[in-house]
Amino acid sequence: MTTRLFGTKVPRVEDQRFLRGQGRYVDDVLVGQRVLHAAVLRSPHAHARITDIDVSDVLDLDGVHLVWTHDDLTGPMAEPLPLLIPHPALVHGRTQFALAPEEVNYVGEAIAFVVAEDRYVAEDAVGRIRVSYDYLEPVVGIPAARAARALVHDDVPGNVGARLEQENGDARAAIAAAPHTLSLDLTVERSACQPMEGRGTVARWDPDLGRMTVWTSTQTSTGVRGCVAAKLELDLGQVDVITPDVGGGFGVKINHPWPEELLVPLAARTLGVPVKFTEDRREHFISSAHERGQVHHVEVGFDDDGRVLGLDVEFWHDHGAYTPYGLIVPIITSTQLLGPYKPASYRVVFESLYTNTVIVTPYRGAGRPQGCFVMERTMDAIAAALGKDRTEVRATNFIQPDEFPYDQGLIFQDGRELEYDSGDYPASLEKLKQLVGWDEFPAFRAELAAEGRRVGIGLACYVEGTGVGPYEGAHVHVETSGKVKVATGLTTQGQGHQTAFAQIVADALGVRFEDVEVVTGDTRRMPYAVGTFASRAAVMSGSAIHLAALRAREKALRIAAEALEADEADLEIVDGVVRVKGTESQIDLGTVAVLSNPLRYAFDEASKAATQFSVGDPGKPPVAEGEEPGLEGKDFYSPERSTFASGMHAVIVETDPETAEIRILKYAVVHDCGHLINPMIVEGQIHGGVAQGVGGALYERMVYDEAGQLLNASFMDFLMPYVTEVPRSIEIDHLETPSPLNPLGIKGAGEAGVIPSAAVFAAAIEDAEGLDHPGLAITAMPISPSELFALRHQHSSDPEETA
Amino acid sequence: MSEELHDVRLRVNGATHAIRVPARRLLSDALRHDCGLTGTHVGCEHGVCGACTVLLDGRPVRSCLMLAVSAQDADLTTVEGLTEPDGSLSSVQQAFSDCHGLQCGFCTPGFLTTIAAGLEETPDPTEDEARDMIAGNLCRCTGYQNIVKSVLRAAELTRERS
């Protein structure tokens, strides 16, 4: 009797190679074989015009094979990189070139490309390139972009790339008529994903096969494939893109093509030798992507119960120097800001602004953390204004369990209606209050206050649209050995797809988990795919794999029924063996696979053994009409709309009265991502998300100076948390409101941990300071002890404390 | 105008690798590219993240902060050297699998070597000691909760196996 694997904590198969140091990440590819190495000259200025590039000293250097500037590029390679996600509102979209021809718009922008025997020599070569610049005034930060004293792009007025407004009802009128109103100004600072492994690309051109093979540390192999084919003027069918093991992505590796993803294959073809580019950490800081920087202005009108009658949000989004990823991030902010609530009317308008800084593309959460921060600070402010409990005000505004599906009246990031499919927010809130001890907290606070200690509690709720389309696909192939080979086209960066997806196949097909092998992100195995982002892999590929496995199962049963002379309805598949229930009559799947492919030649034992059975009608063709040889199943999952996961976090913090240091005493998470494929993996995602959220709330920010120089472009000064900075434990409780939109009832979980962090910490810290500094409001995140100290200063009545 | 090359014999995981490298070749790069031992990973190259941590005479060091030429005469252990001779997982490695102590696996080799050495010194760590042991390594995926559990589980497995 097979135990159902869906929902169980199966240890991960990928661990077997990772733990032995046998992972194959992009910089490991072709080690030991002949491969040349690339380095890039990057702009040292945030805004400048290149007047001259002198590479005459470079080719003299021993071991240098090639140096390119924009002048060396022709055809599509000389044109700007693609604008991946156009939007009608993005009237002034701009993308960079693979190598800057004339103007550079951020420190880090690629200007020249060198290929040499090794990376050391390549860097020496880059150091010999002499570039002359005319400096232009840089635009840094949202205030400077709005003031528009200088322009990033001459032909983009006011530095405004796009303006987009969405409305449900008449928010402004509702606010004007409301019994109570409030205004808030809120800021979230720029940050970045910073996976432990940076970007990298390896390419090999095979002149015999006329094929380009590209390994790249990406979240979308099909995306990169399309770009490489287009830019290098190859047929799509000539390009294979293989995503190797990836050391984390968190969003930054969804953007494509990076200049290097095009220059490396081009150089490989030009030189006839494989080429590798592996960025270093400084390059990751200054030439990959950032996110989070936004400024919001909120007007809200509410009644005596705290019900939101009108919510009007205006915000400014800093998208950096170019817009390859369109308006996805601010659109997600606009729509997901609503969270689990149903304001009677809502208006949101944003301007997406250019600055002379690194481009902005999604970072785990992708605009939701900002939206959640805004909504939750607003809820807290309403509660404070009315003297009500913060959970009570939220409960008053929740969409109720019987109101699903709930249409928020807006258009989401996938171009479809923002309609929540399922959820139970009141139940989540109850669980959260129990988990963190919300009702017991006032007594706890009093007890600690008697010892001179300051503690505070905060909570934050969010909703996350996951599993966005357009689709994902899967191919399940049962080989004659009985092994099941599964391929799906999206990619993996640590989420355990090889394990979770094998669990799904094992259940759906009735085979042993050990016999299933899953490959992700290889265009040779599954060329139709979108990518891994927006917490969509489990939903999209999970569903497609489930459906594909069912198709394979259907075919297996059909063939086995004929071979066993039984009724399909009487058959079951257990541990890879098809059996007539309650009898000894059986045939294993490997044999079924042999039978599915009429052969003339028996090449091994399996095919010989198959002749015991008579299969097929001599009067009919061996491969029936509409059938294909082989025991395979292929299917795609394409949802009508996203499925909405949700969650709530609460945190108890302590602040030091003297040093303003912030300590986490308790962290609680209630989350709902529908059914769980592998609870261990989901929990790991939450742990990781919470840690990244702690980083984003209390430590991590990108610090630019006025000249557009990134001052903290290293791990010494960009402060990611060690074990010592994260909570000692995280209390987690689950709720499961299955999704009605996919066969397994699952919702995405990958980003959840990080969405409410800024909101929950701002709330708790403000709460901790409330007694000693009434009026101290936290309106900007992240916050450091130094900043908390400064805020106390502004709100203090005690000169001794702030002297 | 070529760079001076040095003959270096690196003793890694009990085997000797005779390599010929410029003085500036970092030990991390030499291990990966000259010895072909790609289990040691490079996350930052400024000594902060710990992904490159290997054991030098049994003690954790950052291989990105050492030159290959400086490692002559030392006994180096990389993550590949932690696996049992028969290919099975050592206690520390098995513990990580048991406790889901890794996700993308990129930082993992640095943790494994650090913990293997740490448990030699402190075979029965408290939770605080386990935290201390891993306090100098960055992980972006796991949030550390399961890594701490892995340290304690590794101690348990080591006791069970001996």
Add this chain to the structure above:
Amino acid sequence: MKPAPFLYRRPGTLPDALADLAGTPGAKVLAGGQSLVPLLSMRLAAPAMLVDINGLPDLDHVTVSDDGVRVGALARHTDVLADPDAAACQPLLPLALSNVAHATIRNRGTTVGSIVHADAAAEMPVVLALLGGSVTVTSVRGSRTIPAEELFAGPLESTLAGDEIATEAFFPALRPGEGVGFAEIARRHGDYALVGVAGLVRVDGDDAIEARLGFLSVNDVPTVVDVSGLTPDESAEHVLRKLEPADDIHATAAYRAQLVRVLTRRVLAAATEHARGRAS
């Protein structure tokens, strides 16, 4: 981030090392490398030659005598930290050393190297200065001893000549009636301190008759301030007049000043209690 090319020597004797250093202008000593190698990788330093002293004999000692602790050039922080005799002789050593970076860095970094790197944000330079220690340096021209108060010329600048190697650091012993304390506050555990304070107090009975504090991360150079005879609150204000806490991306000058105040009080209290405890 790979270093620029350099010549490399790994001498087997001290005289050979000194000759190598003297023979190539711009040659630098490589010992622990925990500060130097990142600078090379980031190409912020590009010496013509590195003289690797890791192969030199008899330089890894931690020798404890009545007058103090002598730490050889190749003694790693970990070994100094773990030495029980050194800890007994001068308890400020383990207090400060346990705050130096992370254990893995301490396994390779040398205490002497850290001192002559002269980073005002590091722990060991200011410890040496507070205790009134010294460094012995050698070149082809002979040896000399540099007292701590003459060692630090400016930010990351020691008074060693380009061809001198520091072979030993001397930390005076803790004397009867003396107590020490150390505290630092950093953004993350193991980071460079925002502010760090080392303290030395001498008591007579219950009374503190001498008190000195050393500060890291608050001036360009490690700075020692005498606060003898002042109350803790007076000390806090007095030291602020001698220090110039600066703004940077991690903290404002005002916040650093606050930390100076808070840590001054805490370290004085700890050092005084330690002194009283030893005296009884």
